[in-house]
Amino acid sequence: MNAPQETPLASRLSEALGDAYTIEGEIGRGGMGVVYRARDERLQRRVAIKVLPPELAFQDEIRQRFIREAQTAAKLSHPHIVPIHGVSEGAGLVYFVMGLVDGESLGARIKRRGHLPDEEVRRIMKETADALSAAHAFSVVHRDIKPDNILLEGTRGRVMVTDFGIAKALSGAGSGATLTGAGVAIGTPAYMSPEQAAGEREIDGRSDVYSLGIVAYQMVTGELPFQAPTVAGILMKQITEAAPLVTLTRPDVPEDLALAISRCLEKDPENRWPTADALRRALETRTVTGYRPTGTGWKAGRTASRTASSRGATSERPLRPLAGSLPARRSERALARRDGRSLRDRESRWDADKNAKNRPPVDTGEPAVVQKTRAIFARWAAVSGGCLLLNVATGIGDPWFLFVAGGMGIPLLRSYATLWQSGYSWRDVLSRPAAHDSAETKLTTSGGKLPRLLPAPTSADYGLGLPQIQQL
Structure with a gap:
């Protein structure tokens, strides 16, 4: 018996195959299973046998799905598809026999x-x-x-x-x-x-x-x-x-x-x-x-x-109108007009982008440490939230998103320490900042005139508190 047959998996596979196939050696292995080279004793030909990982084969639902999909794939007959000769199970293993590619x-x-x-x-x-x-x-x-x-x-x-x-x-x-x-x-x-x-x-x-x-x-x-x-x-x-x-x-x-x-x-x-x-x-x-x-x-x-x-690469291209013909001249004029518009559009966008980059930052009146912490927090929330959704979609058994959230949380904690030392809190970070283009609100009457002064305070109205009353 060859060395591969002495391994536990090869021994179990040999037991499941019986006298129909003789295992000659292992070809390769991966997450989808182990592949062995074998000899079909009845048809006198060499084949490849792929075995489902044992830790999955014991799950009845996965085993049945594996057999069903292998049976479907076995119906495929094509010069560029490795043929599947059969699928079976035994000795607690699920395997299928396919053509051996040299x-x-x-x-x-x-x-x-x-x-x-x-x-x-x-x-x-x-x-x-x-x-x-x-x-x-x-x-x-x-x-x-x-x-x-x-x-x-x-x-x-x-x-x-x-x-x-x-x-x-x-x-x-x-x-x-x-x-x-x-x-x-x-x-x-x-x-x-x-x-x-x-x-x-x-x-x-x-x-x-x-x-x-x-x-x-x-x-x-x-x-x-x-x-x-x-x-x-x-x-x-x-x-x-x-x-x-x-x-x-x-x-x-x-x-x-x-x-x-x-x-x-x-x-x-x-x-x-x-x-x-x-x-x-x-x-x-x-x-x-x-x-x-x-x-x-x-x-x-x-x-x-x-x-x-x-320089010589072969490539078929659509035929163009003959140079000098009416269709060619019309095509050239249309392309010139289109390219001219495209160039003007691009130049306009470039100018707008340049002006935007050169425009001085807007002063919102908020402390810089609050703005910086808010930006770091927004970035942390967006990335961590996206990773959480992806983690849930791919299986939450291994919560890898916590490593991402923890790693990105370090700069956030540092920024919060600076924020706290400056006398601010999370309320300042999470509160909505005032719009930079908001206009000042001034008290006026319905007619647009400044309000008239209030009547002067008297002792009859305020008694002993009159000295503390001031006209605003």
């Missing part, structure tokens, strides 16, 4: 080579999108597209996508429990779509398109678009920050490829590619029409891409 994962290739050539990126994106399109046609959403789940077979590196439906099977039950609550993260935060990061349970194929965009960005640049020291930080960036353009790091990338990746990474699913097949067709025809990135840096990226295209 090659390496995309993750291993990126780690070994850094960024990949543009045409290889295009091919891998196109073949992966083709696999996703076939799965989405059966209402199967992958939910965990990442380089480790994209296998490259043989010397050509044919794409084979694996682990369809597993993330959904492990995403919890209708009671609202999630696998995150059980201590295991669902999906991979660095590749999650904003709707996944926000904890939305109902997602569609456009979530996979976003994840494929993250993978494509990493293939082109050799790095991830969103990085942070904590999982919470990555999830927050996935939800709130616009993805940087690949041309800011790789200005030589063909324009159509850069636009295709940017459209995958739109935060709003409505702005992404409507289907994976639409993405595949755009990559195939090398045309991306009717789209401009909503993020920043597009002008610089576009200029760099056009320069790269002039």
